[in-house]
Amino acid sequence: MTTSPARVPADSATPGGRPRVVIVGSGFGGLFAAQRLRRADVDITLIGKTSHHLFQPLLYQVATGILSEGEIAPATREILRRQENARVVLGEVTDIDLAARTVTSTVLGRTSVHPYDELIVAAGAGQSYFGNDRFAEFAPGMKSIDDALELRGRIFGAFELAELATEQAEIDRLMTFVVVGAGPTGVEMAGQIAELAHRTLKKDFRNIDPRTARIILLDAAPMVLPSFGERLGGRARRQLNDMGVEVQLGAMVTDVDENGLEIKDSDGEVRRINAATKIWAAGVQASPLARQLGEQSGAEVDRAGRVAVLPDLTLPGHPEVHVVGDMMSLDKLPGVAQVAIQGGRYAADAIKRRLAGKPAAEPFHYFDKGSMATISRFSAVADIGKFKFGGFIAWVLWLVVHLMYIVGFKSRVTTVFHWLISFLGRGRSQRVATQQQVFGRLALENLGPDFEASKTGGPKASPGDEDLTGRESA
Numbered sequence: 226m227t228t229s230p231a232r233v234p235a236d237s238a239t240p241g242g243r244p245r246v247v248i249v250g251s252g253f254g255g256l257f258a259a260q261r262l263r264r265a266d267v268d269i270t271l272i273g274k275t276s277h278h279l280f281q282p283l284l285y286q287v288a289t290g291i292l293s294e295g296e297i298a299p300a301t302r303e304i305l306r307r308q309e310n311a312r313v314v315l316g317e318v319t320d321i322d323l324a325a326r327t328v329t330s331t332v333l334g335r336t337s338v339h340p341y342d343e344l345i346v347a348a349g350a351g352q353s354y355f356g357n358d359r360f361a362e363f364a365p366g367m368k369s370i371d372d373a374l375e376l377r378g379r380i381f382g383a384f385e386l387a388e389l390a391t392e393q394a395e396i397d398r399l400m401t402f403v404v405v406g407a408g409p410t411g412v413e414m415a416g417q418i419a420e421l422a423h424r425t426l427k428k429d430f431r432n433i434d435p436r437t438a439r440i441i442l443l444d445a446a447p448m449v450l451p452s453f454g455e456r457l458g459g460r461a462r463r464q465l466n467d468m469g470v471e472v473q474l475g476a477m478v479t480d481v482d483e484n485g486l487e488i489k490d491s492d493g494e495v496r497r498i499n500a501a502t503k504i505w506a507a508g509v510q511a512s513p514l515a516r517q518l519g520e521q522s523g524a525e526v527d528r529a530g531r532v533a534v535l536p537d538l539t540l541p542g543h544p545e546v547h548v549v550g551d552m553m554s555l556d557k558l559p560g561v562a563q564v565a566i567q568g569g570r571y572a573a574d575a576i577k578r579r580l581a582g583k584p585a586a587e588p589f590h591y592f593d594k595g596s597m598a599t600i601s602r603f604s605a606v607a608d609i610g611k612f613k614f615g616g617f618i619a620w621v622l623w624l625v626v627h628l629m630y631i632v633g634f635k636s637r638v639t640t641v642f643h644w645l646i647s648f649l650g651r652g653r654s655q656r657v658a659t660q661q662q663v664f665g666r667l668a669l670e671n672l673g674p675d676f677e678a679s680k681t682g683g684p685k686a687s688p689g690d691e692d693l694t695g696r697e698s699a
């Protein structure tokens with residue numbers, strides 16, 4: 226690897242002669258690919274824009290104070306510490322050059338160029354506001370630890386401010402929580418806010434009664450959990466109603482501001498909901514790297530920004546470039562963790578076969594292990610092959626499966642402990658919310674272009690800012 230400002234052409238292998246595998250992303254696809262290459266005679270460079278591996282399915286539990294961020298986001302470096310052929314590099318990949326076979330990453334003004342022989346791109350997807358990015362300021366999504374902590378601050382903060390408010394209209398606005406998107410994330414989030422208001426906080430305030438909080442789950446689609454089918458979706462909807470969550474379907478969000486949302490119902494009526502806390506759990510957009518790959522390889526890019534891959538998860542004309550997980554499209558596979566995990570492992574196996582001189586493997590085959598979503602403590606829905614069921618057994622299964630995929634023994638132990646506190650008791654151990662979490666991002670974003678520049682590579686370098694050390698880090 227070289228560091229800024231020079232770019233180097235790719236050699237065929239490292240000085241030691243081992244093929245170089247560069248992996249972009251430390252999520253499900255990237256991490257599981259790296260681990261699968263543990264015994265391979267290669268040099269792996271895993272580049273991630275965060276220093277942790279994030280278990281996204283439990284983000285909503287960080288946002289609602291059940292788990293701490295460390296439990297669902299262990300350091301990638303720690304996970305791979307015993308894997309000697311793997312090196313972890315912090316940086317945001319800004320450029321992939323398929324012709325030169327290089328990947329460029331940048332962090333705080335320092336740019337690095339990584340040549341590769343084999344490339345696995347697993348940069349995932351971000352939130353989509355369907356062309357209304359200005360909604361993000363008032364309705365954060367749930368894609369990162371930053372998002373979850375900001376939401377935690379906003380949710381607990383709303384109750385604090387309601388306790389101080391004197392006018393009923395203001396109390397009502399502060400105690401109204403709107404979750405946009407009735408997929409698994411929205412359902413889980415709405416269910417947890419309801420439990421927070423009705424169980425955890427019920428005795429904590431003197432001027433307000435948290436049990437009167439209004440929790441609204443809305444979606445433009447006509448059903449809850451559409452991917453689970455009508456029966457389980459209907460069951461989830463009834464249960465949410467029983468928990469006091471107002472489910473509003475056929476309701477399209479047309480505007481969001483500081484004080485609430487504007488909704489257009491399926492009958493064309495436009496109305497407003499006053500709500501201090503809005504949470505966006507609708508829509509994803511693939512990493513912009515997918516478009517780059519599409520433009521250079523001629524592969525199609527769909528409306529969600531995903532690049533179409535060949536049946537072996539590579540790009541046309543580039544058998545050395547594997548794209549896995551949420552940023553690729555193939556056979557209408559869903560954007561779920563198992564597609565990314567199995568794709569990452571398949572790509573790693575393909576690399577091992579090629580290096581061993583073996584013929585290429587069969588096309589990628591996704592084994593659907595089913596899907597699950599929790600609604601409240603003791604209740605979930607599960608869609609596993611022919612079996613579609615809900616209730617307590619589904620919930621226990623959900624706990625076990627999620628525990629299995631949390632990385633690290635310590636995290637598993639503390640997660641079980643925190644689940645006991647929250648599900649058997651009424652407590653939530655992670656209620657801390659700092660001003661930085663609530664206001665930090667908004668303040669930084671108000672800095673405008675300077676902040677954007679620092680996020681992706683620091684202030685523009687002036688001639689005197691060049692890397693004077695002449696150091697090359699690989």
Ligand SMILES: Cc1cc2nc3c(=O)[nH]c(=O)nc-3n(C[C@H](O)[C@H](O)[C@H](O)COP(=O)(O)OP(=O)(O)OC[C@H]3O[C@@H](n4cnc5c(N)ncnc54)[C@H](O)[C@@H]3O)c2cc1C
Pocket residue numbers: 249250251252253254255272273274275277278279281282283284285316317318319347348349350367368409410512514549550551552560561562563565597
């Ligand atoms: C709130 C939420 C709940 C979910 N619940 C479930 C669930 O219950 N079950 C389920 O199966 N799936 C669930 N999913 C979906 C699942 O998490 C994704 O399908 C899965 O994470 C995709 O894996 P991936 O490797 O493609 O991307 P990710 O896991 O998102 O990983 C992408 C990685 O790439 C890094 N990255 C991105 N851009 C760059 C860049 N330019 N340079 C360097 N690094 C970069 C990111 O930091 C990240 O480490 C959920 C998702 C969310 C957001």
